[in-house]
Amino acid sequence: MINNHDPAVVEVKDLSHTYPSGVEALKGVSLCVQQGDVFGIIGQNGCGKTTLVKHFNGLLRPTGGEVRVFGNNSKEKTIAELSADVGFVFQNPDFQLFLTSVEQEINFGPNNIRMPEEERRQIIEQLVSRLGLSERMQSHPFELTRLERKMVSIASVLAMKPRVVVFDEPTTGQDAVQTRAIMELFRDFSRDGHTLIIVSHDMSLIAEYCNRVSVMKGGSVLACDTPRTVFADRSTLTLAGLEPPEITQIAQQARLDQIFLSVSEAFEWIIGEQRSCGPATSGASAADFS
Amino acid sequence: MTGLVLETRDLRCVYPQTDNGSPALAGVDLQVREGDFIAVSGPNGAGKSTLLGCISGVIPRLTPAQVNGSTLVRGQPIEGYAMPDLVRNIGVVLEDPDAQLFGATVRQFLAFGLELAGQSCEEMTRQIGQVAEKLGVSELLERRCQTLSGGEKQRVVVASMLLMRPSIVVLDEPTSQLDPRGTRDLFATLRLLNRELGLTIIVSSHNLGELAEMATHLVVLEQGRVKAQGPFAEVLGLPLQRLLRYPQATELFILCRDQALTSEAVPPTTIREGARFLLRVSKKEMAQS
Secondary structure, three states: OOOOOOOEEEEEEEEEEEOOOOOEEEEEEEEEEEOOOEEEEEOOOOOOHHHHHHOOOOOOOOOEEEEEEOOEEHHHOOHHHHHHHEEEEOOOHHHOOOOOOHHHHHHHHHHHOOOOHHHHHHHHHHHHHHOOOHHHOOOOHHHOOHHHHHHHHHHHHHOOOOOEEEEEOOOOOOOHHHHHHHHHHHHHHHHOOOEEEEEOOOHHHHHHHOOEEEEEEOOEEEEEEOHHHHHHOHHHHHHOOOOOOHHHHHHHHOOOOOOOOOHHHHHHHHHHHHHHHOOOOOHHHHHHHO | OOOEEEEEEEEEEEOOOOOOOOOOEEEEEEEEEOOOEEEEEOOOOOOHHHHHHHHHOHHHHOOOOEEEEEEEEOOEEHHHOOHHHHHHHEEEEOOOHHHOOOOOEHHHHHHHHHHHOOOOHHHHHHHHHHHHHHOOOHHHOOOEHHHOOHHHHHHHHHHHHHHOOOOEEEEEOOOOOOOHHHHHHHHHHHHHHHHHHOOEEEEEOOOHHHHHOOOOEEEEEEOOEEEEEEEHHHHHOHHHHHHOOOHHHHHHHHHHHHHHHHOOOOOOOHHHHHHHHHHHHHHHHHHHO
16 A cells, blocks of 8 residues: 655656567566655565666667656756666665776765765764674785675665665574664664665565565566465465465465464564463464464 | 484584674584484574575585585585586575576576576476475466566475475475465475485474474574584473464463562463463363364
């Protein structure tokens, strides 16, 4: 459901994209991302997710339909103009690292947009510590592990404080602790009014952190709604070749009539049940489990 | 010992650029037997990629590093192998598919190694068709490599490696850009190759849950050393191996247990309710096995 109070940040209307090779990657996609959204895009490999988000900063131009970014038609803006508003963290960090130290890499963007010294120092300090890069500032990006390079690419984009940030698979290759650190950072950014668009295969991550989710299949959007609605709709997910997060599935299998989006939600629910039922009658739900 | 196809003895590796000179590998003894399917696991920075690089010859041939100790491939020191002989023995899939992908179209990329090996056109077409089908990339053959998505690239690189028919296959995080279904399919293909052709497989992955069903052995690295190695179930303990497939249910149980034990606000019966989630999935598992 679209909340009409928050201004539209990215509006996509009937967008099509056919590559010069003839591959029709997008077939009439419409959606609207609003300010402060953490907007998830899910779908199998090759369904058009990356093609779609590349339109948001002009890396690709529509071959049909239109994309509006903060009300402006993307066709009328240069990549430079669009990227001032829309930052992009690629799947592969090596596509965006090019300087000789981590420090230079992270400072490059803020310097380029002439961010005031104090503001720059603050944001970089915060990013570097939260992404675990404090001791790597003088290293050459190619001395780093792939994961560290990913962290540098995230820091270098967030350092410019773009109003919209697009992440293509922000957490592949990370372990659970690092994934959480990255997602908590994103969540704080969205609370400050930034808009995040996340393309990911990790359903538990999308369910836990996004407020809206778009399901893609074969270049089209099958559904666009809150994660609670999207992950309750097994038939649409199956059509898209996807499965809800494990915790959601377990609750569904137990016929709990609850859509859990995260482990902590399931935990809160259990505690609530325990308090209301008391230990003596732990109720029908428990019977369903045994 | 019979059937030992790959072995490392006190393998140590330091990258020249490391500021503090701390080793990426600090004495690894690894034994791989013919037909093993070995999962290499451990936190980021544990040395997984370095170990895989050393045993496939990528380190130090392509990535410079100070390597000490020994790596034996079929009983012979790895450094004694000429590159073409090594490639016939060990196939490699690096973590970053772009580091391996070249050529204009997928078909041209896949044909490269076969052409060098002097195969006829018909034979190349047949083999490429076969492997492409197995890995679900048949429809990509005429695409330009640079237009592929990350997951498609990973599958194409695995296909090119298999075309060389190595007897040992080393894959570094081969599913990092694949969706869950693609991940399952790739691991299932590997298992098939392992069981039907006796291919020896060594794969690093964060996705231990998926690998638990496929791999025969597990090596856990930590800070450049082997923390544990052996048959998968033995290393993890059997119940944990089952539960690894359900990380969220496991996390929920641990949360329920810890909170109930430490917080008065949480009723003690919470532990039992958390356990029911866990039991539900483990029962389902046992019913299936």
